[in-house]
Amino acid sequence: xxxxxxxxxxxxxxxxxxxxxxxxxxxxxxxxxxxxxxxxxxxxxxxxxxxxxxxxxxxxxxxxxxxxxxxxxxxxxxxxxxxxxxxxxxxxxxxxxxxxxxxxxxxxxxxxxxxxxxxxxxxxxxxxxxxxxxxxxxxxxxxxxxxxxxxxxxxxxxxxxxxxxxxxxxxxxxxxxxxxxxxxxxxxxxxxxxxxxxxxxxxxxxxxxxxxxxxxxxxxxxxxxxxxxxxxxxxxxxxxxxxxxxxxxxxxxxxxxxxxxxxxxxxxxxxxxxxxxxxxxxxxxxxxxxxxxxxxxxxxxxxxxxxxxxxxx
Amino acid sequence: xxxxxxxxxxxxxxxxxxxxxxxxxxxxxxxxxxxxxxxxxxxxxxxxxxxxxxxxxxxxxxxxxxxxxxxxxxxxxxxxxxxxxxxxxxxxxxxxxxxxxxxxxxxxxxxxxxxxxxxxxxxxxxxxxxxxxxxxxxxxxxxxxxxxxxxxxxxxxxxxxxxxxxxxxxxxxxxxxxxxxxxxxxxxxxxxxxxxxxxxxxxxxxxxxxxxxxxxxxxxxxxxxxxxxxxxxxxxxxxxxxxxxxxxxxxxxxxxxxxxxxxxxxxxxxxxxxxxxxxxxxxxxxxxxxxxxxxxxxxxxxxxxxxxxxxxx
Numbered sequence: 161x162x163x164x165x166x167x168x169x170x171x172x173x174x175x176x177x178x179x180x181x182x183x184x185x186x187x188x189x190x191x192x193x194x195x196x197x198x199x200x201x202x203x204x205x206x207x208x209x210x211x212x213x214x215x216x217x218x219x220x221x222x223x224x225x226x227x228x229x230x231x232x233x234x235x236x237x238x239x240x241x242x243x244x245x246x247x248x249x250x251x252x253x254x255x256x257x258x259x260x261x262x263x264x265x266x267x268x269x270x271x272x273x274x275x276x277x278x279x280x281x282x283x284x285x286x287x288x289x290x291x292x293x294x295x296x297x298x299x300x301x302x303x304x305x306x307x308x309x310x311x312x313x314x315x316x317x318x319x320x321x322x323x324x325x326x327x328x329x330x331x332x333x334x335x336x337x338x339x340x341x342x343x344x345x346x347x348x349x350x351x352x353x354x355x356x357x358x359x360x361x362x363x364x365x366x367x368x369x370x371x372x373x374x375x376x377x378x379x380x381x382x383x384x385x386x387x388x389x390x391x392x393x394x395x396x397x398x399x400x401x402x403x404x405x406x407x408x409x410x411x412x413x414x415x416x417x418x419x420x421x422x423x424x425x426x427x428x429x430x431x432x433x434x435x436x437x438x439x440x441x442x443x444x445x446x447x448x449x450x451x452x453x454x455x456x457x458x459x460x461x462x463x464x465x466x467x468x469x470x471x472x473x
Numbered sequence: 474x475x476x477x478x479x480x481x482x483x484x485x486x487x488x489x490x491x492x493x494x495x496x497x498x499x500x501x502x503x504x505x506x507x508x509x510x511x512x513x514x515x516x517x518x519x520x521x522x523x524x525x526x527x528x529x530x531x532x533x534x535x536x537x538x539x540x541x542x543x544x545x546x547x548x549x550x551x552x553x554x555x556x557x558x559x560x561x562x563x564x565x566x567x568x569x570x571x572x573x574x575x576x577x578x579x580x581x582x583x584x585x586x587x588x589x590x591x592x593x594x595x596x597x598x599x600x601x602x603x604x605x606x607x608x609x610x611x612x613x614x615x616x617x618x619x620x621x622x623x624x625x626x627x628x629x630x631x632x633x634x635x636x637x638x639x640x641x642x643x644x645x646x647x648x649x650x651x652x653x654x655x656x657x658x659x660x661x662x663x664x665x666x667x668x669x670x671x672x673x674x675x676x677x678x679x680x681x682x683x684x685x686x687x688x689x690x691x692x693x694x695x696x697x698x699x700x701x702x703x704x705x706x707x708x709x710x711x712x713x714x715x716x717x718x719x720x721x722x723x724x725x726x727x728x729x730x731x732x733x734x735x736x737x738x739x740x741x742x743x744x745x746x747x748x749x750x751x752x753x754x755x756x757x758x759x760x761x762x763x764x765x766x767x768x769x770x771x772x773x774x775x776x777x778x779x780x781x782x783x784x785x786x
Contacts, residue, residue: 182512183624183626186689187551187626187627187628187689188516188547188548188550188551188627188673188674189514189515189516189547189548189550189551189553189615189617189624190514190515190516191512191513191514191551191624192512192513192514192515193512193513194507194513196509196510197509199495199504199505199506200504200505200506200507200513200616201502201503201504201505202502202503202505202557202559202598202599202614202616203501203502203503203559203599204559204560204561204599204600204601204612204614205561205601206561206563206601206603206612208563208603208605208607209605209607210605210606210607211603211604211605212603234501234502235501235502237501237502238500238501238502238504240502244515246515246516246517246614247517248517248518248519248612250519250521250563250610285515286515286516286517287517288517288518288519290519290521290524290525291524292521292522292523292524292608292610293523293608294521294522294523294607294608294610295605295606295607297563297605297607297610299517299519299561299612299614301515301517301559301612301614302502303513303515303616304502311496311502311504313496313500314500314501315500360501361501376499376500
């Protein structure tokens with residue numbers, strides 16, 4: 161990339177210090193002073209051209225936002241507070257400094273967009289930029305803190321718990337997989353107001369992600385098809401033969417990935433923002449109740465395919 | 474990749490809990506209990522096929538080891554203790570589960586190889602695997618702790634300080650850029666036994682990395698060419714027309730990258746493992762003393778080129 165050093169200097173000018181960030185990017189490592197007696201949560205996620213986005217369609221700002229939002233959604237899934245992130249860019253040689261700045265701005269702005277009364281912005285404190293002959297790839301690692309709420313794992317679901325989602329699902333490929341808002345504040349509010357026994361964010365699709373919770377918790381579930389909030393996009397997909405015309409709206413809601421709504425279990429949740437779709441059961445099988453009959457709900461896999469994706473060689 | 478889930482389950486079987494790692498990979502984020510009152514250092518680095526390694530030449534174990542060792546070397550550069558790492562793999566579709574396991578094993582084994590009386594192994598606590606049509610890329614983010622030694626930055630060099638390197642440099646392209654040992658324990662021992670005013674690991678080459686220290690510290694330096702420990706590989710390169718025959722051994726030692734030795738400044742270092750190559754000066758210029766004359770030592774840039782690297786389109 162021509163102007164690589166201009167880009168790196170610009171990135172550095174974006175850094176800020178605060179009570180946790182003692183030394184932001186610029187040295188070999190950033191230095192943080194972690195709040196005393198607060199748990200530290202850490203994860204990492206990437207976006208790859210042709211898999212998670214399509215660089216011929218999506219703007220660099222939207223691509224950058226997505227990698228940060230995927231990480232923020234992981235924080236939401238455990239009801240923790242995102243604090244700081246570090247990033248790597250693998251940039252194609254053809255990329256301009258302007259394009260790279262827009263990628264960075266997308267990440268930065270997504271980190272700022274979660275700021276509210278209850279949640280601070282998530283700052284970028286370091287990174288590495290490489291230029292290569294491959295396609296665009298961005299990786300983001302995130303550090304979060306428990307901040308008064310015990311991190312919610314996937315293994316606490318108990319028979320009798322309700323199964324909830326926080327929004328309509330299915331058909332995210334039509335655009336929402338790039339534009340979703342991670343449910344960071346909502347997760348904190350739910351965890352503060354009711355008992356959440358297990359939680360995950362819907363990235364692989366309802367059938368697979370519920371399978372993760374049930375496997376980890378050694379339980380099963382009965383899901384009521386009529387209660388699943390099906391997104392209009394799932395219906396729209398059915399009218400699009402190329403993308404999803406061979407599946408019903410319900411199938412899209414069950415198996416499409418990248419909704420990034422929360423899926424959780426709770427014995428006592430009454431929050432109107434959570435939609436109850438079923439109940440955890442002792443028998444280790446996930447059943448879908450449809451038209452009065454229970455049938456096994458098997459994960460149909462994460463089959464999110466970008467239209468630009470080329471067949472395997 | 475066929476067998477992707479087998480690989481993910483195998484990765485998970487590699488995880489261990491300890492006093493810091495409360496919950497390793499498997500949930501959305503790993504949960505750590507950071508030692509009270511200890512600084513947290515965080516960084517991230519990547520290796521890209523055709524830039525940092527050549528997948529047609531190097532083994533997956535060596536490629537995995539390199540991404541971890543680059544991060545461990547960043548920890549060495551600040552004299553901090555590596556604690557845990559998280560990883561992303563962007564895998565070509567053709568990659569087998571066996572190959573992916575060898576990448577992972579290389580990372581894991583590099584994290585274990587630093588373990589000694591003074592230093593604990595660095596554990597992998599999370600990650601994300603993606604399969605795409607691009608080349609192999611691996612990113613590793615690392616968390617370290619100060620553990621009793623104030624992190625050493627790049628900005629503390631003062632006029633009169635000696636300039637030191639911890640080993641012979643130049644010509645790493647002949648193989649050492651894949652096989653180096655990060656100087657984690659040595660950095661800790663040096664920092665405990667003398668005053669280190671600034672430190673960096675030699676990744677971009679002596680001329681450029683010394684420039685980073687001088688820029689950050691607002692100083693200059695005089696480097697004595699006769700004192701620079703030139704690696705035999707730098708001499709061997711001069712006999713290889715294709716790779717480096719147009720440069721002298723000294724030029725390779727000055728400008729080649731990826732030695733991963735430590736470059737530091739100190740007013741009082743007497744450790745036999747550190748080789749003094751010059752002195753920090755107040756005047757903001759880096760000079761090379763050669764045959765009795767001082768000439769500006771300008772960074773010739775990081776020109777490490779893998780033989781397989783294709784020209785820019």
